[in-house]
Structures are given as C-alpha cells and as structure tokens.
Amino acid sequence: MSLQSIKYTTGKLEILDQLLLPVQSKYLAVKGVEDGWKVINKMQVRGAPAIAIVGCLSLAVEIFPEAYESKKTLRQEIEGKLNYLVSARPTAVNMKIAADELISLANELTKDEAVTVDDMKQKFLDVTEAMLQKDISDNKAIGANGAKAVLESSGKDGPVRVLTHCNTGSLATAGYGTALGVVRKLHELKKLEHVYCTETRPYNQGARLTAYELVHDKLPATLVLDSMVAALLRAKNVAAVVVGADRVAANGDTANKIGTYQIAVVAKHHGVPFFVAAPLTSIDLHIPSGDHIIIEERPDREMTHVGEHRIAAPGINCWNPAFDVTPASLITGIITERGVFSPNKLKDEISALLEL
Ligand SMILES: CSC[C@@H](O)[C@@H](O)C(=O)COP(=O)(O)O
Numbered sequence: 001m002s003l004q005s006i007k008y009t010t011g012k013l014e015i016l017d018q019l020l021l022p023v024q025s026k027y028l029a030v031k032g033v034e035d036g037w038k039v040i041n042k043m044q045v046r047g048a049p050a051i052a053i054v055g056c057l058s059l060a061v062e063i064f065p066e067a068y069e070s071k072k073t074l075r076q077e078i079e080g081k082l083n084y085l086v087s088a089r090p091t092a093v094n095m096k097i098a099a100d101e102l103i104s105l106a107n108e109l110t111k112d113e114a115v116t117v118d119d120m121k122q123k124f125l126d127v128t129e130a131m132l133q134k135d136i137s138d139n140k141a142i143g144a145n146g147a148k149a150v151l152e153s154s155g156k157d158g159p160v161r162v163l164t165h166c167n168t169g170s171l172a173t174a175g176y177g178t179a180l181g182v183v184r185k186l187h188e189l190k191k192l193e194h195v196y197c198t199e200t201r202p203y204n205q206g207a208r209l210t211a212y213e214l215v216h217d218k219l220p221a222t223l224v225l226d227s228m229v230a231a232l233l234r235a236k237n238v239a240a241v242v243v244g245a246d247r248v249a250a251n252g253d254t255a256n257k258i259g260t261y262q263i264a265v266v267a268k269h270h271g272v273p274f275f276v277a278a279p280l281t282s283i284d285l286h287i288p289s290g291d292h293i294i295i296e297e298r299p300d301r302e303m304t305h306v307g308e309h310r311i312a313a314p315g316i317n318c319w320n321p322a323f324d325v326t327p328a329s330l331i332t333g334i335i336t337e338r339g340v341f342s343p344n345k346l347k348d349e350i351s352a353l354l355e356l
Helices: 033-041 048-063 071-086 094-111 117-154 179-188 205-216 226-235 260-270 343-353
Strands: 006-009 012-016 027-029 160-164 192-198 221-224 240-243 247-249 254-257 274-277 323-326 333-336 339-341
Touching (some): 006 048, 033 071, 048 071, 094 117, 117 179, 117 274, 160 179, 179 240, 179 274, 205 221, 221 226, 226 260, 240 260, 254 260, 260 274, 260 323
Parallel strands (some): 274 333
Antiparallel strands (some): 012 027
C-alpha cells in the first residue's frame, strides 16, 4: 500500500503528522482553516502540492456544514480565508495559484444569476475535492516524462543511478510524487539501478521522509549527507539529479529546498544533467526571474536542535532560509505533466500550451 499523507472524505480531513515521522505514524484531524494554517506553518504537512491541497481542503471542511445566507457572504468567506492560507508559507506558489483560481471561480458564480448559494457551495467542494485526483495523475505523467528524459540524457538505456534532494514523494503530494515520482517510474520500468537521497538539513526531509518512502517501497536507495554530494558525483557514476520545485519563475529560475542550488553547481561541474520536476501549478509566469521569489526564513531552533536535543553552541547567531534559487542556466530541463521544457523556452511554450 502506498503512503498517504492526506486522507479526505467530504467533511473530514486528516493529515499524516510529518513532524513525527519516521518514528511515529499518526494522523491529525484538520477541522477548518485555522487548523489548516497551523499544520502548514508548523510543517506537519509540507511540500508545495500538499500545502495547496491541504489548504484548500481545510476550507472545504469548514464550509461543508455551514448554511450561507447569500452568495456574497460565501464569496467573502472563500476569498478572505484562502488569502489567509496563502500567508502560512510564502515561497511555494501552488497555494497562491489555487487560491486565485478558486477566488475567480467564486466571483464568476456570484455573478451568475442561475446559480444558487447551495450550487455555489457544492461547486466549490467539487473543485477542491478534484485537486487530490488531479495531483496524482499529474505526478504519474511527470514520472513518465521524467523517466524518459533522464534515460535520454544519460545516453544509455539504463539502469541508472540518480540523486534527489528533500522530499518530493507521496508525503509532499496527494500521492506518487514529482521528482520522487520520476524515481518511482524508473524503478517500475526496471531502469533504476540506485537512488541516493540527501539528508536535507536542517529539517531532514531526506533522512526522515524520503528515506522512509524509499524503504517502504523497497527501492534500492542510499542516504548521503548534504556535504557529500560533490564526492558522490565524483565517485558513483550518477546519471542525473532530479529535484522538485516550490516556485519556478518565467525564466526558469527555480526556488526549491535549501541546498538545491549548491547541488546544481556541483552537477554542472561534473557534467551531470540537473532536472527539476514540478506540476504546472508550481510555475509562476507572473514573475520574470528568481530575484522576485520571497524566501521563507525559519526559526533558529530548526538549526540549533535536533528534536529536543541542542547541537549548536548556545548564543550563536543563525541564518535559516528554507529555500534557495537555482539559476536557470544550471537546469537541464523542467519536467512537468505536459512535457519537459528547456528553461529558456519555458515561458513561451507554457503560455502557448495554456493559451495565455
Ligand atoms: C513535491 S514537493 C516540491 C518542493 O516543495 C520540495 O522540493 C521542497 O522544497 C519542500 O520543502 P518543505 O520546506 O519541506 O515544504
């Protein structure tokens, strides 16, 4: 059985508390927007697609039992609460894109006189619930497109060794994963010789979550520390690096988990193709470059402590950006559910695809 980070039935939402993994597997009820904001902000659920899905579904469970006196009241509720949810974590764009789409839907339904307040509520529930299935099918398509791109770029038919960073798997999405979906697909095709996952300090998504998924699915995998990547690429014949994204700018610059940028620099040095795997909902064509991406800074404690145990000297200053921006020039291709794009053609090709 595959891991499930989000459990949802109409009116009921639960998330697997990722702060407790891999020691404990415990689901937490999310009863509304306030709970949704907290679990996202505390990183009990994390990963750009999962953040958006849990955010929107937290509003769905809040709205479900309520009776609204008018469409205007419901529209105000939707707009105010979605904008609040966007503020829980600023770097990943998926929640913002989902919020904007749902707010425009609410605006359109409010204007449409043929739509009752109950129809409007039902439509909102249908659209948010559909996000779960859509994310899984997008991830499967990313997996297939990415496995092909990795094999082509390696110049051989596999099996290949790949490196990934952070957690982009079932735990970060509705299921299957983005970059980890590419790894899963390579494995399904019997083209994965080995996957290396980084520890991903300071929150250890690699050691705690990706390693957990890889062991769970019995993939051939090895954990390395972040500081070992250069040595790994020199020694272990890695065919490609595949990572996820929190926000891809129009020019292909990509914000992802801190440490991604230095892996891309090292990959370039060693001539190893560096791929970003992300759904279209992680691509922000509104910003021209990565300079415009807000980078979330997290509490010092995530660096100074592991769990309750202090590892840093008391009194030391800390800088803890949760993400960095990899320049487009270091990226071989951006793997999406609609194909693989060269960063310099991303804007034109995606705009054409979406008829923008
Ligand atoms: C499919 S998840 C893509 C990204 O969100 C992932 O690579 C990442 O950076 C996650 O960061 P996190 O801080 O754990 O939310």
